[in-house]
Amino acid sequence: MKILFFTGKGGVGKSTMAAASAWQLSQKSRVLIVSLDPAHNLGDIFGTVIKDGKAKFTDTLYLSEVNLRKLSREYLQKEIDVLSSTYRYLQVLNLDNYFSILKYSPGIEEYALLTSIEKTIRDETDFDYIIFDTPPTGLTLRFLALPKVTITWIDRLIGIRRQILEKRYTIHRIRGTLSSEETVLDYKEEDDDILKRLWKLSDNYQTLNRTLCGSDCNVILVFNPDILSLRESQRLVEGLDDLGLPLRLLINNKVTEANEEMAGYVEKQMKGMAQDVPLERVHLSKTLLDGREGTLYDVPEGIIPDSW
Numbered sequence: 288m289k290i291l292f293f294t295g296k297g298g299v300g301k302s303t304m305a306a307a308s309a310w311q312l313s314q315k316s317r318v319l320i321v322s323l324d325p326a327h328n329l330g331d332i333f334g335t336v337i338k339d340g341k342a343k344f345t346d347t348l349y350l351s352e353v354n355l356r357k358l359s360r361e362y363l364q365k366e367i368d369v370l371s372s373t374y375r376y377l378q379v380l381n382l383d384n385y386f387s388i389l390k391y392s393p394g395i396e397e398y399a400l401l402t403s404i405e406k407t408i409r410d411e412t413d414f415d416y417i418i419f420d421t422p423p424t425g426l427t428l429r430f431l432a433l434p435k436v437t438i439t440w441i442d443r444l445i446g447i448r449r450q451i452l453e454k455r456y457t458i459h460r461i462r463g464t465l466s467s468e469e470t471v472l473d474y475k476e477e478d479d480d481i482l483k484r485l486w487k488l489s490d491n492y493q494t495l496n497r498t499l500c501g502s503d504c505n506v507i508l509v510f511n512p513d514i515l516s517l518r519e520s521q522r523l524v525e526g527l528d529d530l531g532l533p534l535r536l537l538i539n540n541k542v543t544e545a546n547e548e549m550a551g552y553v554e555k556q557m558k559g560m561a562q563d564v565p566l567e568r569v570h571l572s573k574t575l576l577d578g579r580e581g582t583l584y585d586v587p588e589g590i591i592p593d594s595w
C-alpha cells in the first residue's frame with residue numbers, strides 16, 4: 288500500500304490536487320482519500336455528502352473526512368483512562384480535575400491527527416493508495432514531526448523510570464520482607480506497568496516513523512507561481528529534510544499565460560533545493576473538478592507519475 292501526503296501553503300490547491308490524483312489513481316487501483324483539514328471540502332470537491340466520516344464515491348474510490356474535534360476528545364479520554372488505571376495509587380490527587388484542563392493544552396490536536404493517520408494506515412489495508420489531504424503547512428509539519436519528537440521523550444522517560452525502579456529495589460533490599468499489610472510497589476522492570484506502557488508507546492511510534500520515512504510514503508508539495516508560496520515551500524522542504532520525510536513530487540499549480548515567467552522562476556528555485564524530485568505543472572482551469580452534477584470534469588491528467 289502506498290501513502291501520499293499532499294502538503295503546501297494555505298489555498299495553493301492541496302485538496303484539489305489530492306482529489307484529482309485520487310481520481311486518476313482510482314481508474315486502475317483502489318483508493319481512499321482522507322481529509323485531515325478541520326475545514327473539510329472533500330465532499331464539496333466531489334459534489335457529494337460524506338456522512339459519518341466515510342463515503343463510497345465509486346467502486347474504487349472512497350472519501351473520508353476526519354472529525355478533528357471528536358478525535359481530540361476521544362484521544363484525550365483514552366489517555367485519561369490509561370493514566371488513571373496506571374496511576375491508581377495517585378487518585379488522591381484528583382486527576383480528573385487536572386485532566387479537564389488538559390484538553391486545552393497544545394499538541395492534543397496534533398497527537399489526535401497522528402493517531403488517526405496511524406489507525407487509517409493500520410486498518411485500511413484493502414486500499415492500494417491512501418491519500419491524505421493535509422491542513423496548511425504549520426500543523427502538518429508539527430504532526431509529521433511528532434513520532435520523532437515523541438520517541439526522544441519516551442526514551443528519556445524510560446531512563447527516569449528505570450532510575451525510580453532501581454531506587455525501589457535498593458529500598459526493598461534494605462527493608463527486607465514486608466508485612467502482609469504493606470503495599471508492595473513493583474521494582475522489577477518486567478512487572479512495571481508504566482515501563483511496559485512506555486515500551487509499547489515507543490514501539491508504536493518507531494513503527495509509524497518507519498512507515499512515514501519509508502519507501503511507500505510519498506510527500507507531495509503543492510505550490511503556486513508566487514513568492515509567498517515559494518518561500519513557504521522552501522521552508523517546508525527544509526523541514527521535511529530535517530525529519531527525514533520523503534519528498535517525492537512537486538506540483539506547480541495555477542499556472543497561466545500571465546504568470547508563466549514567475550512559474551519558471553519558482554520552479555527553478557524549487558528544483559535548486561530538490562534536484563531529483565519530479566515536477567508537474569498544472570494550469571489554472573476554469574472547469575476543474577466542477578462537482579455540480581456530482582461528477583468530475585476536466586481533471587488534470589497525469590499528475591501522479593505512471594511508475595507509482
Ligand SMILES: Nc1ncnc2c1ncn2[C@@H]1O[C@H](COP(=O)(O)OP(=O)(O)OP(=O)(O)O)[C@@H](O)[C@H]1O
Nearest residue numbers: 296297298299300301302303423541570571572575
Ligand atoms: N488548477 C486549478 N485551476 C483552477 N482552480 C484551482 C486549481 N487549483 C485549485 N483551484 C481552486 O483554488 C481554490 C483553493 O484550492 P484548494 O481548496 O484545493 O486549496 P488548498 O490548498 O486545499 O486550501 P486550504 O489550505 O484552505 O486547504 C479552490 O477554489 C480551488 O477550486
Ligand SMILES: [Mg+2]
Nearest residue numbers: 301302324420
Ligand atoms: Mg484543503
